[in-house]
Amino acid sequence: MMRLLGTIALFLFLTAITQIGGIILLMSLLLRRWFGALAMVASFPVLYLIGTFFLVPPLASAISGRVPLPCSGPASLQSASPLYCLLNRNYVTPRLFDLAQALSRSTEDAFPGTVTRTLDGNFPFFDGFPLLPHLSHDDGRKLDLAFHYEGGGLRSPIGYFAFQKPLPGDPQICPDQPILSLRWDLDWLQPVFPKLPIDIERQRMVIDWLTNEGKQYGLEKVFIEPHLTARLNVSDPTIRFQGCRAARHDDHLHIQLAD
Known part of the structure; x- marks a missing residue:
C-alpha cells in the first residue's frame, strides 16, 4: 500500500511540475514489470x-496550437534557464511567440548585444491546466520576461525572486499582507542576489514597445509593480497592478494577450 501511495504521489508531482512526467513514469513502470527495476530507473x-524535445513540440502544435520558445543559442531571444525548457514551461501561442521574437529584435537593434530572456510561459497541452505556482499561465497567452539589468546579467539564476524594493518616495503597495497570498517577500533570500540595478533605459524601451507595437500582436496586459512604473516613467492602460494576493512583479515582467 505504501508503495502504491508513493507511486501516486510521484505521479502527481511529476505531472504538476512538467505536465508529461507522470505519463513517462507510467511508461517506465511498465518496463520495470518486463525488465526489472534497473530498466525503470535507466529508462x-x-x-x-x-x-x-522530440515528441512534445509537434504534438503540442497539433493538439493545442502552442509552440516552444527558444531555449538557448546565439539568438536575441533565449530562455533565462534551461529548466524552463526541461520542465516544458516554455510553450506559448504562435502570436505570443511572434511578439516575443519581434520584441527581442527591436531591443537588440536599440541596444546591440541585448538578449531578451524568457521565464515561465505555459505547458504544452490543455487550457486550464495550472502552471504552478502561477494563478494564470494556463492557456498559452501568458509569458514572463526577465528584467534587464545594468551589465546585461541577471540578479537571479532563474530570473525570479530577486525583488526590486521601493525606493524612498516610491508608491508603497500592500503594506498589510493578506493571509492567503502568493505575494512572497522572501527577505531571507535577498542577500544572496547581487545588487544589480535595473537598466532604466532598456527596460523603459521594452515597456514602451509592448504598449505600442505590442498591441499589433494582441497585447492585453503588462503586470509590473506600481513603484517600478513610476521609476520607469511609463504609462498606458495595458499596464496593470496584479493585486496583493498574486506574486510580486518587481522581479520580472508579465505579459499576456487577449483571447
Whole structure:
C-alpha cells in the first residue's frame, strides 16, 4: 500500500511540475514489470528527454496550437534557464511567440548585444491546466520576461525572486499582507542576489514597445509593480497592478494577450 501511495504521489508531482512526467513514469513502470527495476530507473530520463524535445513540440502544435520558445543559442531571444525548457514551461501561442521574437529584435537593434530572456510561459497541452505556482499561465497567452539589468546579467539564476524594493518616495503597495497570498517577500533570500540595478533605459524601451507595437500582436496586459512604473516613467492602460494576493512583479515582467 505504501508503495502504491508513493507511486501516486510521484505521479502527481511529476505531472504538476512538467505536465508529461507522470505519463513517462507510467511508461517506465511498465518496463520495470518486463525488465526489472534497473530498466525503470535507466529508462525514465531517456524517455523523458525524448518526449520533451522530440515528441512534445509537434504534438503540442497539433493538439493545442502552442509552440516552444527558444531555449538557448546565439539568438536575441533565449530562455533565462534551461529548466524552463526541461520542465516544458516554455510553450506559448504562435502570436505570443511572434511578439516575443519581434520584441527581442527591436531591443537588440536599440541596444546591440541585448538578449531578451524568457521565464515561465505555459505547458504544452490543455487550457486550464495550472502552471504552478502561477494563478494564470494556463492557456498559452501568458509569458514572463526577465528584467534587464545594468551589465546585461541577471540578479537571479532563474530570473525570479530577486525583488526590486521601493525606493524612498516610491508608491508603497500592500503594506498589510493578506493571509492567503502568493505575494512572497522572501527577505531571507535577498542577500544572496547581487545588487544589480535595473537598466532604466532598456527596460523603459521594452515597456514602451509592448504598449505600442505590442498591441499589433494582441497585447492585453503588462503586470509590473506600481513603484517600478513610476521609476520607469511609463504609462498606458495595458499596464496593470496584479493585486496583493498574486506574486510580486518587481522581479520580472508579465505579459499576456487577449483571447
